[in-house]
Amino acid sequence: MEARMLVVLGGLPGTGKTTLGKALAVRRSAAYVRVDEIEHALTHHAKLGSEIGAAGYVVAFAVAASNLRLGSMVIADSVNPVPESRKGWRDVAHREAAPLLEIEVICSDGVEHRRRVEARTADIAGFELPSWSSVVERDYVPWTSPRLVVDTALLTPDEAVVAIEAAIDAMSQGASPAP
Numbered sequence: 001m002e003a004r005m006l007v008v009l010g011g012l013p014g015t016g017k018t019t020l021g022k023a024l025a026v027r028r029s030a031a032y033v034r035v036d037e038i039e040h041a042l043t044h045h046a047k048l049g050s051e052i053g054a055a056g057y058v059v060a061f062a063v064a065a066s067n068l069r070l071g072s073m074v075i076a077d078s079v080n081p082v083p084e085s086r087k088g089w090r091d092v093a094h095r096e097a098a099p100l101l102e103i104e105v106i107c108s109d110g111v112e113h114r115r116r117v118e119a120r121t122a123d124i125a126g127f128e129l130p131s132w133s134s135v136v137e138r139d140y141v142p143w144t145s146p147r148l149v150v151d152t153a154l155l156t157p158d159e160a161v162v163a164i165e166a167a168i169d170a171m172s173q174g175a176s177p178a179p
Contacts, residue, residue, distance in 0.1 A: 003073060003099075003172045004068055004071050004072060004073060004098050004099075005073045005074070005098055005099045005100070005101065005168065005171065005172070006064060006068060006073075006074050006076065006089065006092060006093045006096075006098050006099070006100045006101070007024065007030070007073065007074065007075050007076065007100075007101045007103065007164070007168065008076045008078070008080065008086075008089045008100065008101070008102050008103065009021050009075065009076065009077050009078070009103050009105055010078060010079060010080025010081075010085075010086065010102070010103070010104055010105065010143075011079065011080070011104050011105035011106055012079065012106075012107075012113075012135055012138065012140060013079065013117060013129070013130045013135050013138075014107065014113055014114075014116040014117035014120065014130075014135060015105040015106055015107045015113065015116075015152055016105050016107065016116075016150075016152035016157065016160065017077050017078075017079075017105045018034065018036075018077055018123070019157050020105060020150070020152075020157060020160055020161055020164065021034065021075045021076075021077035023157060023158075023161045024075050024161060024164060024165070025075045027161065027165070028073050028075070028165075028168070029073075030072060030073035030074060030075045031063075031064075031067035031072045031073070031074045031075070032074075032075050032077070033060050033063050033064050033067070033074060033075070033076045033077065034060075034076075034077040034078070035056045035057060035060050035076075035077065035078035035079070036077070036078075036124065036127065037124055038056045038059045038060050038063075039052060039055075039056035040124050040126070040127050042055055042056060042059070044126055054084075054085075057078065057085050057088055058088075060076060060078065061088050061089070061091075061092045064076055064089075064092050065092050065095065065096050068092070068093075068096040068098045069096060073168075076089060079138075079140070080104075081138065081139060081140045081141060082139070082141050083141055083144075083145075086102065086143070086145060089102070090102075090145075099171050099172075101148065101164075101167055101168060101171055102145065102146070102147040102148070103147060103148045103149075103150055103164060103167075104143050104147050104148070104149050104150070105150050105152060105160075106149060106150070106151050106152070106153075107151065107152050107153045108151050108153045108154065109153035112153055113135075113153070114132050117129075117130070117131070117132045117135050118131075118132055148163075148164070148167050150163060150164065
């Protein structure tokens with residue numbers, strides 16, 4: 001079994017968070033918590049409408065905490081656009097006394113990022129993907145806290161997963177992850 005740890009992937013839509021998160025969850029036999037899926041379930045299946053506010057994150061925090069208490073590694077996948085959501089994940093790790101690895105996934109090539117956003121298809125039934133204009137107009141507060149930055153314009157998905165796994169392994173052995 002993998003060491004108990006909370007690994008949080010944040011970044012704008014289309015940067016590769018879900019691709020990396022799913023691959024890490026499989027490779028590390030980790031629990032996978034995706035805010036998009038939770039928010040979709042709340043808005044469409046629970047019929048709570050589109051104004052759910054932070055509810056998806058609150059549910060994700062609870063599910064992550066529950067899995068950490070079971071001794072699992074948790075891979076959390078969310079845009080994490082504001083300091084409050086990032087603090088929420090840090091609070092979960094602190095309450096559960098679990099190591100935390102925060103990762104900001106970026107795509108530094110704007111042309112490639114736009115291509116990804118416009119070409120992708122939804123992997124959640126009935127989920128409406130954001131448009132390129134909604135991605136670039138999104139309220140996304142720059143990160144100021146320590147984190148691992150993974151640029152998917154420079155790394156293939158496999159290379160990015162290897163880099164994240166190296167950071168996980170370093171933390172498991174008591175070292176700080178490389179920035």
